[in-house]
Amino acid sequence: MHHQYLNEPMVLNVAQASSLILTLPSNISDFIVLETMGAPLLELIVVSQTPLPQIAVRFQPVLELKLNSDSFADSMFSSTISRGLGQGVRLYHRMGTAPKFCAQELRAGISIKVDVNDGVVLSLQAASKFEFATLESDIRGLHDPKVLMMAKAILAREYDYSATSESLAVYLTEIEQVRLELQAFLRGELGQCHTSLAEEAVRLDPLLQQKRQWLFRTYTHMFERPSFSRAANDSQNIDKALRKLECFELLASPELLQMVERLMEDEA
Structure with missing residues (x-):
């Protein structure tokens, strides 16, 4: 299932608590996120628990995956799932989430904590736009x-x-x-x-x-001119001029401000 979307599985040794970081490369456009949202981004299966815990990981080819052995605070993660031998999870985007927010999180990197103290326990970073689905309860295709x-x-x-x-x-x-x-x-x-x-x-x-x-x-x-007599970015120039005027009023002496007011009254 999902063979047409995911790359060949890679087996990783997880002898200690580690984290997987899934990212979207900087040279990939946000438009590609539209294609990735139609299938799981990542699939992880526990293939060995003793003597050395091992996991098989597949992910979409446009993404990059890095195994990090550094420890992170537990408060950074939520959605904890315990997996045994032969069990696994898939990573999906949350339904209804805009591609803009999915792309932002992918570029920053999605962190998945892998703990092996008591079996294999997977945790997804908190407040994520993505979610886990266990293999046995993955009914998105149904x-x-x-x-x-x-x-x-x-x-x-x-x-x-x-x-x-x-x-x-x-x-x-x-x-x-x-x-x-x-x-x-x-x-x-x-x-x-x-x-x-x-x-x-x-x-x-x-x-x-x-x-x-x-x-x-x-x-x-966003690209229209407010008036044909003005440039498309004229409103930005007006805002900049108003900020300059505010700075001038703060720095100028009261006498100079009074002179400017009189000149304006004369012109009116």
């Missing part, structure tokens, strides 16, 4: 079709009014990608489509289109 789950997650996501132009471009690409998959789903290219699922897909598509339109207007507004 939910609604992935395209419907992605569409619902996008619609449930709150609007990010502070998003940068790059983040908005990623959001727009994500919506376009899901809408194309919805259309292929309705045409039966992704397998036989049940009537109730088809009705739900038809209902979701216009909602995605509405959200896309709002994001596109926000995106284009």
Whole structure:
């Protein structure tokens, strides 16, 4: 399962408490996160407990994995899971999480603590945008079709009014990608489509289109001129000028300020 997404397994010796750090390389665009979110980022299985604990790890090829033997405080980790021989976990993004936040955490590095004092105990860093799913309870593939789950997650996501132009471009690409998959789903290219699922897909598509339109207007507004007589970054220049004026008022003498006020009154 998931063989088409993950690389060949690598066996790691974990004789002492260690941590795995999964990162997105700096030369990889945030757009690639859209592809990684459709499958587990990492799969870890305990292959040996005695005499030397060993784990087999597979992860998506666009990511980098590093084994760190340094110790970290327990308060930095949560979501603790104990695994025995032959058991393991998969690492998924939390449903409904925007790619922007997933990419930020991946670039900073996702830390997974591996403790071997009593079996193999795995802990994920606290407040993570990702989550563990044990192999025996991983039912993500048994939910609604992935395209419907992605569409619902996008619609449930709150609007990010502070998003940068790059983040908005990623959001727009994500919506376009899901809408194309919805259309292929309705045409039966992704397998036989049940009537109730088809009705739900038809209902979701216009909602995605509405959200896309709002994001596109926000995106284009970032590059529009407020007036054709001014430059696109004119508002930034005005803010800079106002800050300079405030500094001038703080440093200038009261007499000089009075002279400026009189000149302004004369011009008025």
